[in-house]
Amino acid sequence: MFPKNAWYIACTSDEIAGEPLGRTLCGQRVALYRGHGGKVAAVEDFCPHRGAALSLGRVVDGNLMCGYHGLVMGCDGKVVSMPMQRVGGFPCIRSYPVAERHGFVWLWPGDARLADEGSIPALAWSDDPEWAFGGGLYHIQCDYRLMVDNLMDLTHEAYVHVGSIGQNEIDASPVKTRMEGETVVTSRIMESVIAPPFWQEAMRANGLDPEALVDRWQISRFTAPGQVLIDVGVALAGKGGFEAAPEHQASAVVVDFMTPETESSHWYFWGMARRFKPADVALTEAIREGQGRIFSQDLDVLEAQQRNLQTFPDRRLLALNIDAGGVQARRLIDRLVQAEKTMAATAGTPETAVA
Amino acid sequence: MFPKNAWYIACTSDEIAGEPLGRTLCGQRVALYRGHGGKVAAVEDFCPHRGAALSLGRVVDGNLMCGYHGLVMGCDGKVVSMPMQRVGGFPCIRSYPVAERHGFVWLWPGDARLADEGSIPALAWSDDPEWAFGGGLYHIQCDYRLMVDNLMDLTHEAYVHVGSIGQNEIDASPVKTRMEGETVVTSRIMESVIAPPFWQEAMRANGLDPEALVDRWQISRFTAPGQVLIDVGVALAGKGGFEAAPEHQASAVVVDFMTPETESSHWYFWGMARRFKPADVALTEAIREGQGRIFSQDLDVLEAQQRNLQTFPDRRLLALNIDAGGVQARRLIDRLVQAEKTMAATAGTPETAVA
């Protein structure tokens, strides 16, 4: 269950550096590519001539040329030309609003008339030389909302991520969940603890004594439909925690964008943005590699959970206080989906209209 | 959608040189083997004793012996014997009309009473020392009719087979489609062009200057339900094209037989027969290897097309003039299928009767 009138990350900028890319997003087969002047474009991955996958073709003069018989498709879904054929009466296919921001390609799978590029999230670090970012992509066989739950309740770190970012004090520290406008915020503070291995390495990289007592914070912020940004970090104990001066802390933002593929699978774009040693490329790569390994530990858990939920569709799960963040997040998602249903009922189904 | 009262290639002669072969053909599980005196035989791949796959057994005295408990099945589907058991009352299984011709085993999946070996296609080159033949088999996850479309519209060579048999002039040369009796013929002539790489090699092999201007032809001939033979070649420009004297041309017949496995998959027997340097075994192998590589480029395209058509079952595809060959071919197929339905409605379902 996902809203369609929203911006989702379709791919990273790198993924369409060369060839077009075919990817199923929110249940729709999409061909993504760079059109005129390198501008990103997205159309249905379906050639109106014989149904070939346009993503297997190539870009010619800014248009996507079908790799089967040479039909040239415009970025707006209108056929441009085809050798020896008159294309005036050819049916259009659907094109999608897309925009490239922050190293990602954002796609709006719903009603194009509602797509406002201004609502693409601003990511503070993306064009700021004081920040460094590294990340990756996982294709996961579970409902994207299970990943939202996962990220809004970091209690699991104490169990799934033992030996890296997990530590016993996570359990012992209560979480607080609140709304900030349309953002769900779940925070947990651990005071005067020894940092777990991942953060000890970050302290060392940042010139701090890794054995020192620290205050540790985790502040997850969910914005519908599939964005979770998490302020994470440690500061020398008593220096103000999240508010501590830069020289007393090592901190970062865990970046998570989930894009549904189907009702039971999703694309998980993960990464970490940090404000220390931004020019240290080797450190970026080391963090990226470590985060990738840690986050891959969630995959087995989530995919087994998905299978279990499908096996026992009638079971009601428990929502404890640690689940409050996920519960609130789902409430926002539900509300958006419900609003789209209401809109569709009163106004037809504009989101499937050809642009 | 495929007619059942027709000869289809079940396998090559080589495939049953030793062990029996189990293969699904036109939706039916068949065990193919060499019976008495090496004569090909085909029965349902189902032992009437306990349902074991007969194709896992072996041939004993010209009969197929089940590899599970030793039931001996006759080539006519009647049980011959079983150790310590009286077999008089055993039910028959279905046997299929089969015949070995031209290096292939042909099977008639429909009403055995209608099977006439005289209607197995004559393949001019198969027993003629002036010809050489090489080929292979691909198992493709798409409706066999998509491959018929592919072969009846060689426009795709300009896109799918760039760098081998594709060339830009293909697009620029109009195709003509006509009926010759029950055969659909689509032809395209390119005059005074430079040959593409594949044909330049053939010219070199045939003692012609590969850089010379040539007239190139492609004449696809479809015969229902799954046969496409394509006259292909080049002749020195102005020497008469397809009619040019042997010393001025390099030509061949592309051989294509498609046998449905299911509604959405098929066995594709492909090859090339040539009338030059027939004794040059290394050349035969080189051509076979090159053709196999070129034809494998179609697989991704066709399988993605099949998935797309299943995803969008309501879309109507376009039939342009380049598609006329495929359209005519499907019309012939439809007519045969419709005739079988009519026959079944008036006369029961003889094609499923045990022979």
Add this chain to the structure above:
Amino acid sequence: MFPKNAWYIACTSDEIAGEPLGRTLCGQRVALYRGHGGKVAAVEDFCPHRGAALSLGRVVDGNLMCGYHGLVMGCDGKVVSMPMQRVGGFPCIRSYPVAERHGFVWLWPGDARLADEGSIPALAWSDDPEWAFGGGLYHIQCDYRLMVDNLMDLTHEAYVHVGSIGQNEIDASPVKTRMEGETVVTSRIMESVIAPPFWQEAMRANGLDPEALVDRWQISRFTAPGQVLIDVGVALAGKGGFEAAPEHQASAVVVDFMTPETESSHWYFWGMARRFKPADVALTEAIREGQGRIFSQDLDVLEAQQRNLQTFPDRRLLALNIDAGGVQARRLIDRLVQAEKTMAATAGTPETAVA
């Protein structure tokens, strides 16, 4: 089709020596582990908190702790604790009667109130130093009853197991099937034959001349729902066969326990218990390896048979006299299943009640 009120082997003792084990048994997802004092325990593989697979967790103080958020599940399916949460009102999950005997973990998937550990089969050799046992586990994609058929009709050895335990005389020797209480017994005696390779090795290991004429026996004993024990062996000809003195024979018990996973797949626990050279560990391993190789030959046959039976669901198979053992075995199974249906109809469905 399988009865639920019965003991089935869930796993070997070794399989849960360390980590918990998740396995689908009789259609139910089960987490198996060693609880308090190493005592085996089994609960539904479903955490009542968020549906995670409990088998991915670990055992803490004799309880299974969920690996996702630390919920501690008791061996009785009642939640013990969860960090920072009150667990009083948490729903129970199902627990299963289990017992460890003879190196196996036995599970009762049905109504726990009917589970009587006294009905777990006694296996003579398991605690007797005069016996040695070696075995393994195969996961097979076929109805467990096809394996029962297989083991109750060893005629197949002459075909499937040529070169190891198969020999032509198997076919020539009639089988006899009788009931001994609730046990189906099928026996076949081959008199004055040369032993096949497997038994020649056993004779050699047992100090007998492998070339000598022997009397060979196979006595399969089926007990519902999934147990087949087979007395197998050879004795020097005329020394009394199965009753011959130990120094004149080489004999063993083939051990087979089939546990349904789904209606069309099962877990096959196989092994061999022998009463000669019990301390010879290398011999145990050599036999185990040989038996594993021989039994793996059945897999292709049985899985192809399963596919065939699903393709032709309306075909009636033949039941010959060699099939009498399997027919009787299925009759016992049918009777148990029917009795459970009757019980469920009159008394609700107690077997699904939470213990």
